[in-house]
Amino acid sequence: MSDTRPTYSLAEIAASLGLTAVGDTALRVSGVAEPALAGPDQIALAMKPDYAAALSQGQARAAMLWDGADWKSYGLKGAILSPRPRHALSGLSAMMDPGQGYAPGIHPSAIVEDGAVLGEDVSVGPFAYIAAGARVGAGSVIAGHVHVGRDVTLGEGALIHVGARLMAGVTAGARLIVQPGAVIGGDGYSFVTPEVSGVERARASLGRDTGAASQPWARIHSLGAVTLGDDVEVGANSTIDRGTVRDTIVGSGTKIDSLVQVGHNVVVGRDVLLCAQVGLAGTSTIGDGAVLGGKSGVSDNTNIGAGAILGGATIALSNVPPGRVMLGYPAMKMDTQIEVTKGLRRLPRLFREVADLKAAMARLRGSD
Structure with a gap:
């Protein structure tokens, strides 16, 4: 040491x-x-x-x-x-914590465009880029190879680690932490076909009807941005997409792990935990204090209530009430899912017992 x-x-x-x-x-x-x-x-x-x-x-x-x-x-x-x-x-x-060793001051290789406003004691690392109109709060650290786009606003005490990307219009409160490789404010995944698509047919008919011919996908541009509250943390290589018309929102105190995808128009409440590989589809809503375990997912336009917990790999295809603990795919109450799992493990024995009963019945009929 x-x-x-x-x-x-x-x-x-x-x-x-x-x-x-x-x-x-x-x-x-x-x-x-x-x-x-x-x-x-x-x-x-x-x-x-x-x-x-x-x-x-x-x-x-x-x-x-x-x-x-x-x-x-x-x-x-x-x-x-x-x-x-x-x-x-x-x-x-x-x-x-000894920190990452980011040096104070603005590195000579950094690009800070005219019109960008830096607060007191801001550190800007090598090959970082801060666009015109960006505002970086006092005491913030912008590490090397970070992109801070046009009209981004960061509150005081931000810590943006190496290689993170904050795209145009992103707004964050105080003490934002962004780990290496994260992208905040990329375009949402929004495409539409000229006629009703196979996906729309399948959803409307619960899979009974698809059969749509191949069609070109038209891009819906993302006109909103991303708004983050105070004390938000975003993990390495996670992504938060900008909204289609309004902003995608992440509430104060929320902690996002690595490799998490937050889709366009999503609203995440305060003090939420999104663990590794969580995926939130567009326009879903996550209530205050909810916890989503690793690899869990939320379907589009779905609401997860305040204080709800989704266990690892749980997939919510419909709304989850506040405080409910869910597990499985599709998500169901944890105690119910445990009983279902126990039942599945008993199925081979049940099949053998049924086969034995059928054989016994056949013998009885043959003895008549």
């Missing part, structure tokens, strides 16, 4: 996190580690008894433990106790 990293005493860490330090509170650490891998200058993340059991395999002198933990029994010299250690890890990891 680099000697240039800052060190913190247990007392300083506890004070910053509003927690309790015990033992040798002057003990200093410069990083965090898993219990079995921790060195003497690291604080071990032994946040529950199962993790703490591995402390003897490492060299940690201090650990993050749960309230009431018998820290001395683990051979530690000190500890920080928390009623919710995983939440405490949020603050602790922020203290220990």
